[in-house]
Amino acid sequence: MKKTFLFLLFSLINYIYVNAQIFSSKTGIVSFYSATPIEDIKAKSKNVVVAINIQNKQVVFIIYNTAFEFENKMMQEHFNEKYMESEKFPRSTFNGKINDELDLSKNGTYTISVNGKLTIHGVEKERNIAGTIDVKDGKLQISSALKIKIADHNISIPSLVKSNISEFIDVKIDATLLPKN
Amino acid sequence: MKKIFIIILAFVANNYCFAQDDLFSTMLNDSNNSKPTPVYATFKSTRLITGQSTENISSKHLNVVILHRFGLVKNGEDLYYNFLGFDNASIRFAFDYGITNNLMVGIGRSVIGKTYDGSIKYKILKQKKGSGAMPISLSYYGNMSINTSEWEDKMRDNYFSSRLQFCNSFLISRKFNEHLSLQIMPTFIHRNLVKFAENDLYVLGVGGSIKITRSTRLNFEYYPRLNGRNEQNQFDCLSVGFDIETGGHVFQLMLTNSVGMIEQTMITQTNISWPNQGLRLGFNLSRKFSFDRGNKSK
Numbered sequence: 001m002k003k004t005f006l007f008l009l010f011s012l013i014n015y016i017y018v019n020a021q022i023f024s025s026k027t028g029i030v031s032f033y034s035a036t037p038i039e040d041i042k043a044k045s046k047n048v049v050v051a052i053n054i055q056n057k058q059v060v061f062i063i064y065n066t067a068f069e070f071e072n073k074m075m076q077e078h079f080n081e082k083y084m085e086s087e088k089f090p091r092s093t094f095n096g097k098i099n100d101e102l103d104l105s106k107n108g109t110y111t112i113s114v115n116g117k118l119t120i121h122g123v124e125k126e127r128n129i130a131g132t133i134d135v136k137d138g139k140l141q142i143s144s145a146l147k148i149k150i151a152d153h154n155i156s157i158p159s160l161v162k163s164n165i166s167e168f169i170d171v172k173i174d175a176t177l178l179p180k181n
Numbered sequence: 182m183k184k185i186f187i188i189i190l191a192f193v194a195n196n197y198c199f200a201q202d203d204l205f206s207t208m209l210n211d212s213n214n215s216k217p218t219p220v221y222a223t224f225k226s227t228r229l230i231t232g233q234s235t236e237n238i239s240s241k242h243l244n245v246v247i248l249h250r251f252g253l254v255k256n257g258e259d260l261y262y263n264f265l266g267f268d269n270a271s272i273r274f275a276f277d278y279g280i281t282n283n284l285m286v287g288i289g290r291s292v293i294g295k296t297y298d299g300s301i302k303y304k305i306l307k308q309k310k311g312s313g314a315m316p317i318s319l320s321y322y323g324n325m326s327i328n329t330s331e332w333e334d335k336m337r338d339n340y341f342s343s344r345l346q347f348c349n350s351f352l353i354s355r356k357f358n359e360h361l362s363l364q365i366m367p368t369f370i371h372r373n374l375v376k377f378a379e380n381d382l383y384v385l386g387v388g389g390s391i392k393i394t395r396s397t398r399l400n401f402e403y404y405p406r407l408n409g410r411n412e413q414n415q416f417d418c419l420s421v422g423f424d425i426e427t428g429g430h431v432f433q434l435m436l437t438n439s440v441g442m443i444e445q446t447m448i449t450q451t452n453i454s455w456p457n458q459g460l461r462l463g464f465n466l467s468r469k470f471s472f473d474r475g476n477k478s479k
Contacts, residue, residue: 022204051208058204066218072471073239073282078428081222082395087310087359090218095205158396161428 023140024051028175030063032148034166041075041165043068050175052133052140054104059114061094061173083155084121092120096129109134123153131173140177145170217311223318223356224364226431226467227277227285227302229388230402230422231439231447232366235318235354237304238279241473246275248442250463253453266461273442291442293450298326298443308355317355322366324348326445343374348444350386363389368404370448379409384448390424398424400433404448416454418447433465 028048034041046069049062065086070076080086096116104110110133118127131144148169150157157165224234227244238244252269254260263269275289283304290297306319328344350368357363366386373380388402400422409415420437438459441447453459 024208049208049211051204053204060205060208062208071473072469073242073473074429074469074471077221078426091209093205093209158394160396164428 021055022051022053022180023177024049024180025175025177028061028173030061030174031172032068033170033172035170036164036166038164041070043070043076043079045069048173048175050142050173050177051180052098052104052142052177054140057098057104059094059096059098059116063092065090065092083150083157089120089122092118094118094127094129096127104133104135104140107135107137118148120148120153121155125152138179142173142175142177144173146173147171217309217314220308220310220318220356223308223354223362224390224400225398225424225426226433226465228433228465228467229364229390230400230420230433230435230465231418231437231442232386232388232402232404232444233302233320233322233350233352234364234388234390235304235320235352237283237285237302237320238277238469239471239473240279240282241471242279243470243472244275244277244279244467245470246273246277246465246467248273248275248463248465250437250440250442251461253458254460254462255458271440271442289443291446293441293446294326294328295330296326296328296443296446298324298445300324300443317353320352322348322350322352324443324445326443345373346445346449347371348448350444360392361389362392363387366404368444368448370445372445372449378412378415378449382409382448383407396426400424400435406448414452415449416451416459418451419455429468431465431467433467435463435465436460437463 026049027046028050029044029046030048031042031044045063045067047064047067051060052058065084066080068076068079070079094116096114099113099115100110102110102112112131112133114129114131116127118125129144129146131142134141148171150167150169224236226234227236227238228234250271252263252266254265271292273289273291275287277285277287279285285302287300288298289300300323302320302322304318304320306315306317308318309315324347326346328346332339348368348370350366352364352366354362354364364387366388368384368386370382370384371380384404384406386402386404388400391399393399402420404418406417416438418437418439420435420439422433422435425432438453438455438461439447439451440461441450
């Protein structure tokens, strides 16, 4: 009886302890920007899933391509239909690990570099991405900016619109992570 | 001793369970809500060819369309003299505006009959993807037109209402896969004044679209009349079209036997058929503009 009780107690403690290592958000913001002399294209998603395990320093991003909002809805349709092929590849993901030695349970601002796999349009790419983490009172504020080469992910631009879409896309990431319950 | 061992074992086992559950797959499963997602790009444009498709203009977007139907491409000595019919062009201008994502209104002016028209299209159902999701899209399209050309018989008592013609239709479409979309359009046409014909016409239009590349589509539409088939010199409208989308513009090139660019004239004033060399070239050129400033991304 006592044995079972202790077993359950430790399981519970362990469960809470393990979970407290994971910080996550479902409302991360990812925006991207393509600048050409002809037109600027920008879009933003406010429903990005972000998670960090502060013990093994794993970093995960899950972005739903159809959640990107464009000012021009026609571009939004073309983005999903012609370029990302969102029916075939609904998600863009990142799965990586923080390289730096740091203790994310302590308050402070940390500059980090993350190595991992960036998957867009079904094409996986090894990337090293720099960013910052601001740890404050049990909240992780992360932000990062990176460039993505469209051709790296097998996204081809029809020659008719080649001058309207930049070869490199600027991407910005912002998210506030809370302990996952 | 045994007790402690069991506790340690439990601790390790429990920890192991979590360690095995990789954060990436956990989050992927977490976020994998099976909510049905809307199907997009059933057709390239708000028009299949001359008739409407279930596509709407998004909220606060303006679509400017310039439509041309040329003269007959008829074998004979004037074929090249008229440059495949280009010298006898008929034109329509149209402006469509999205009030909401589901409600679109439009105005237009055609050369034929010096006609002004006003239209409304409302998305009633939207096709979605996912288990138990809506399998079709359904829209209502209505158009009222005013013929402003001079009265044919000036001696007669002529009323303004005699200038009016109406089109009411439902558009039912389904995107079957990435490459094939089909549509049926039960249509009812009412003309207030006719010479020797039915005031009311029922038409069951069918159409489809095949995606060839990311930027091009092949379309067809056929509007067989269900009544009034014994009218002289009246034929069903049949069109084959090719869409080219270039980012901001959609060019729709077509071969058709109809010169009308709204349903009323397309269905009631098609007076030659394909087998009688009734072919014309034509195009729609549409350009969309966004006035959606509220959605500006930083």
